[in-house]
Amino acid sequence: MTNSDSILEMINVSKTFPGVKALDQVNLTIRKGSIHALMGENGAGKSTLMKILYGLYTPDEGGEILFDGQPFTPKVPIDAIRTGLAMVPQEISPSGNLSVAANFFLGRELRKGFLMDHQAMNKETAKVLDELGIPMEVETLMQDVSVAKAQLLAIATAVSYDAKLIIMDEPTTALTESEVQQLYKIVRKVQERGISIIYISHKLGEVFELSDEVSVIRDGEYIGTKQTSDITKEELINMMVGREMDEMFERERVEIGETLLEVNNLSLPGKFEDISFDVKKGEVFGIAGLVGAGRSEVVEAIFGYKAAQSGDIYLHGKRVEIYKPMDAIKRRIGFVTEDRKLTGLMLNMSVTDNMIMPELSPYVKSGLISDELASHVAEDMKKQLRIKTPTVDTIIDNLSGGNQQKVLIARWLLLEPEVLILDEPTKGIDVGAKAEIYKLIVELARLGKAIIIVSSEMLELLSLSDRIMVMAEGREIGIVDREQATQEVILEMAAGGDVPSEQTIDTSDLRIEGVA
Template sequence: MSAALLPDAPAAPDGFVLEVLDVSKQFPGVKALDRINLRLRPGSVHALMGENGAGKSTLMKIIAGGIRPSSGEIRIKGVRQDFQAPADAMRCGIAMIHQELNLVPHMTVSENIWVGREPRRFGFVDHGALRRRTVDLLERFGIALDPDVEVASLAVANQQMVEIAKAVSYEPDILIMDEPTSSLTEQEVQHLFTIIRRLRDQGRAIVYISHKMSEIFAIADEVSVFRDGAHVATGLASDFTQKSLIGLMVGRELTHMFPKATVELGEVVLRASGLTLPGVFRDVSFELRRGEILGFAGLIGAGRTNVAEALYGVTPAASGSIEIDGAPARIRSPTDAKKHGMAFLTEDRKASGLFLMLSVLENMQIASVADYCRGGFVRQDALSEASEGMRQALQVKTPDMDTMIENLSGGNQQKVLIARWLMTAPRILILDEPTRGIDVGAKSEIHRLMSELVLKGLSIIMVSSELPEILGMSDRVVVMQEGRVAGILDRTEATQERIMELAAR
């Protein structure tokens, strides 16, 4: 897109387009933000770093008008603002791409991008103009999407691109991106960076939240670090190193991001032979051994998640076979899979994992209630005690177990989901993007937990789009390409270059 297609953002009178001054936010039992100060320059990319629960997303929601601060003030181009709703922030030139997708599944790409702003003719939506406007926007930003397709039919990565297109369509002066690359391939990430640099060169101010260090050093001009709701440091990106940033974020040095335990692999616990789902994947075969972490790598759309869902009976394969402990297993539903000692952590915790209107306790215990029944009654005390033990083991940060889970950070929500499935005492654990959108501290904790589990004899299938995670935690790597197994690599021969060669060939 050429610079002329969007007008340059007007300069702020004091040199800052956004000023956050002594902002605090108190939730029941939790002080989410404590006198935060932040200043954003036009024509810059300002990265926010911090563990889940550090307050980054809360502050961004305040800036975007989603929630109101308990105290402090927000100034836009020197003028104090009191946003009552997101629409107020939008009128001030602020747009936000949320960490959790916020699309209407059964509306088209065009309808999602322009919802509430559709071109009209004689009082009715002008669908021709709507489509032309969408095609123009997508072409200008090089986003290859069909404007007429329903969003529900898109992969998560393409849904993320719809969110990005929707945000830039507002032509904002301030664009907030909260984990925008959590489901994107490396190629798509570079495409997004091209869009960001283009907007920055037009004078737009970008707030960029990510837990991926390589992205911060590739795209950010300035970095601010938060910890436990407080501002810790701000400086030029060039003034920080990965080690110093991690130290500021977690208050300690993380020396082992991938604490892979050395485990003597046992017998084959699961064997998949010729699994096929027409149009999705075909002839997928592999083995999983006791104590093994079997990584699944590949580009977005390669079929990794579909295979995981087939194994767990969410969408069973049309042909092929599965054996558990050497015996044929007919898995046509998640109930069948659970009976065989399997558990499945889904890729999208909001859409298919969490019950957002229920408490932490209810979300954690919902899969194991039947195991705590006696005489037709639930042994609630024992179930609650087990849940509390799991909360402590996984270090879930919550005021109490009755807190609504929607009020927890993304990383703590993920821990609750892992706790839910561990409470079912599985033998085979399928983890689809287990650290998606999780900070470095929480990632290290989950990796440590995985190592502890395989030491106890569990077997893990891990689907991940992060190659360092695949290389750091896998005993073997199944590389998928366009629905087929392109190769299976041992830990000793797996490299980033070899995996990408197989995935993209």
């Protein structure tokens, strides 16, 4: 029995991989013209379900998919596109040497005889962009277009396929707040055209801002669907993780000891100038700022990825020279990079190999790496950090984002660092995985580690940090104690304002969005 109000019905859909039941009789119904949020922790099965829908995976026998009332069995993505289904992936990969219009028509170019009709493509692209309110010059090369506009172009391209349903996977991950607001407007314009949207996000705020309904998948099973207006954030989180918010995270304040790391007047022309701060044993030191403020560049310099041209770094009061990552590693500084897939992980290697990569000597016996010893150590870290993987021999690209992040953290814990730098530690991971990483950060601080966190999530910084350094346009605006720090104070400073002199609001009871 089909539902005439529905554009999509997925009924008892299952998918099994070797050793893993990824989906177990999952149901999903999407109403025509609705924005439907799909929620769940990393590894819950959201991506697998969408890949089945888009023709990238074949489901197990026994389930059924109906699209606009008709049986739907896409074998490849083009089957889905021709039927009226389009996907905007989390990571856009446009052809940088082609124009906006050429990217818009990539693979379906308009021709005049044997030649491409650039004039017609420019005209049609401009028409669709204008209808959606997307300001963009169609002859601009994509390499000169921002990430935000590339995301909007991908949405416009999906609309141009005459899509009835568009899947949007984490569309705001790399966007600034103003860019997010612009994307919201475009999403609503798409909805006004009668197009349904499956909106996948880990950000609870935008789910409640945009969606009409929300469905939750947990551990490969369908938990339920609610009208967004009828559910609270606390109830939604409970559906996602199966436990109450107050069981998830509460920041423990630990004893802070002597100064461990000190940075004086660190500079890299064009990136940052005269950055000075210190981090103590047991302290969580946050670095805040808008996109482009130079936060990542500062911590990359401390680790030796892109060494500073001037300034000094001290450990235990002694000046050290760090020109490359190995210099930092030898001095027991660890660094979890912002982009775990691009600069952190070897995606085609196993969990074990990724953990032991920086320092192989502890696993060498008779001149060869001992697989048994390495696997034993990796298995211990898997248990300690509760890494969800069938085995430590599993290729890491098959793990969810949250579990990949835990493997990266495990890598540095094996080296017993005194200083651990975490650049966007919870980027693109779900609420449950965030809570576990927050607990781990606090535990490391309790053990006397000096923790530096760069984060774009304001409440994450406010809740975790003992002090926060705010940057703007490569400059250090000031350092704020947690008793002074509020969202308003940090944002004002990040916009280039001064450190408030009389702000004394205690934030010890603040909670991260979605986490108690």
